[in-house]
Amino acid sequence: MPFLDEIIESTESEIAAAKKERSIGDLKRMIRDAPEVNSFAAALLSGGFGLIAEIKKRSPSAGEMRQENFDKAPAVYAKSPVVKAVSVLTNSSHFGMSVDQLSRIRPLVRKPILRKDFIIKEYQVYEARAFGADAILLMASMLSRGNLHKLFDLAQELEMDVLFEVHEKEEISKLPAGAKICGVNSRKFMATRRWRLAKLLLWLGFGKSSSETDPSVELHTFSLIKELPKHLLKVAESGVRPAKASEIAQFGYDAVLVGTSLLKAPEGVEHILSEFERAIAPDCSRISPAPAIASA
Numbered sequence: 190m191p192f193l194d195e196i197i198e199s200t201e202s203e204i205a206a207a208k209k210e211r212s213i214g215d216l217k218r219m220i221r222d223a224p225e226v227n228s229f230a231a232a233l234l235s236g237g238f239g240l241i242a243e244i245k246k247r248s249p250s251a252g253e254m255r256q257e258n259f260d261k262a263p264a265v266y267a268k269s270p271v272v273k274a275v276s277v278l279t280n281s282s283h284f285g286m287s288v289d290q291l292s293r294i295r296p297l298v299r300k301p302i303l304r305k306d307f308i309i310k311e312y313q314v315y316e317a318r319a320f321g322a323d324a325i326l327l328m329a330s331m332l333s334r335g336n337l338h339k340l341f342d343l344a345q346e347l348e349m350d351v352l353f354e355v356h357e358k359e360e361i362s363k364l365p366a367g368a369k370i371c372g373v374n375s376r377k378f379m380a381t382r383r384w385r386l387a388k389l390l391l392w393l394g395f396g397k398s399s400s401e402t403d404p405s406v407e408l409h410t411f412s413l414i415k416e417l418p419k420h421l422l423k424v425a426e427s428g429v430r431p432a433k434a435s436e437i438a439q440f441g442y443d444a445v446l447v448g449t450s451l452l453k454a455p456e457g458v459e460h461i462l463s464e465f466e467r468a469i470a471p472d473c474s475r476i477s478p479a480p481a482i483a484s485a
Contacts, residue, residue: 197331199282200307207288213312219319220347227301229324229350230369232273233422238438238469241303241424242266242462243448244294245278246285250376254452262452263297265459271469272462274301274324276446279317291320303352307331314343324350326372329360338365352424358416371417372424372446375410414441431464438469 211219233239244262247253266272275298277291278284288304295302304322306313309331317325325344327337337353344351345367353364354372364371411425425437426446437445447465454461 193331196283196307197309200280200309203281204310204312207316208312211316213315216312216315216319220315223319224295224321226318226348227323229274229301229303229352230422232301233370233424233444235273236270238442239271239273239444240269240462240465240469241274241276241444241446242269242272242451243276243278243305243446244286244290245448245452247283248449249283251449251453254449255454255458258452258454258458261458263294265462267298267300269462269466271466272300273444274303276303276305276326276448277322278448279304279306288316288320291317291322295321301350308340309336311340311343314340314347314349317344318347318349322349324352324370326352326354328354329363330354330356332363334363337363341365341367354426355413356410358413361413361416364418368418368421370422370424372426373411373413373417374426376427411437411440411442431461431468434465434468 233241242262244259244266245254246259263275266275275294277294278286279288279290281287288306291302291304301323302321303324303326304313304317304320305326308314308317308325308327314325325340327340327344329337332340341351341353342365350370351368352370352372353368354374355361355364356374356376361371414423414425417423422444423442424444424446425440425442429437429445429447430450434445451458451461451465
């Protein structure tokens with residue numbers, strides 16, 4: 190079964206399990222008491238180029254994150270002036286997280302929170318807002334044009350922003366006219382699966398390790414920015430390290446979404462984030478946190 194089909198199947202199972210605990214009616218009642226939305230788009234527009242810093246326990250390509258980095262991440266992100274918003278993985282099967290993490294992390298960072306998941310159903314959109322998300326990720330590779338627009342319309346109704354994600358030029362045409370933010374993801378799903386198999390064979394004693402480079406990341410994909418509508422806020426996703434951050438900014442992106450390089454760093458999440466800060470804003474101070482941005 191193709192890796193993408195595996196993801197959809199596991200996501201549908203997670204949704205079915207969640208519905209047994211909470212109905213959409215339950216979620217709508219939770220939304221009435223949810224924290225006020227912080228504008229994700231406004232945060233990306235403020236203060237120039239910056240980071241969307243991610244929180245996750247593991248990933249299909251990189252495996253387990255460092256536990257000490259995971260534990261420290263919310264406090265470290267809260268202090269950093271270049272962290273504009275925080276991305277929280279809520280997928281259990283592939284990232285070891287759940288939607289409950291949104292409500293746990295939100296009060297710790299006081300910056301807009303993106304629910305990053307394989308969102309394919311309206312139930313997940315209601316769930317995102319009920320647990321305190323300010324924005325959601327919608328992947329053009331996983332959704333038909335009609336479903337992409339339907340989920341976007343519901344997110345807008347709930348006052349959340351949407352970060353659309355594309356991997357190929359053909360996916361850009363799926364975006365609705367009202368789209369404000371688009372991310373270009375350099376990670377390829379099928380390459381991710383091959384990389385996992387290669388690492389397993391290496392662990393079993395077959396093959397040789399010549400590089401730590403993740404072949405599921407293809408940085409040339411970021412050239413898709415040339416095909417994006419000019420009015421969109423543009424986010425570079427996956428595979429960006431501090432040495433590349435300023436180059437990505439010069440290329441025309443408004444932000445970079447960073448997760449694995451922060452959370453797997455052996456020198457610690459705070460140290461690697463300071464490298465991003467020096468690359469993006471050499472004179473920035475880490476004393477005061479960036480202010481939370483409320484929606485209009």
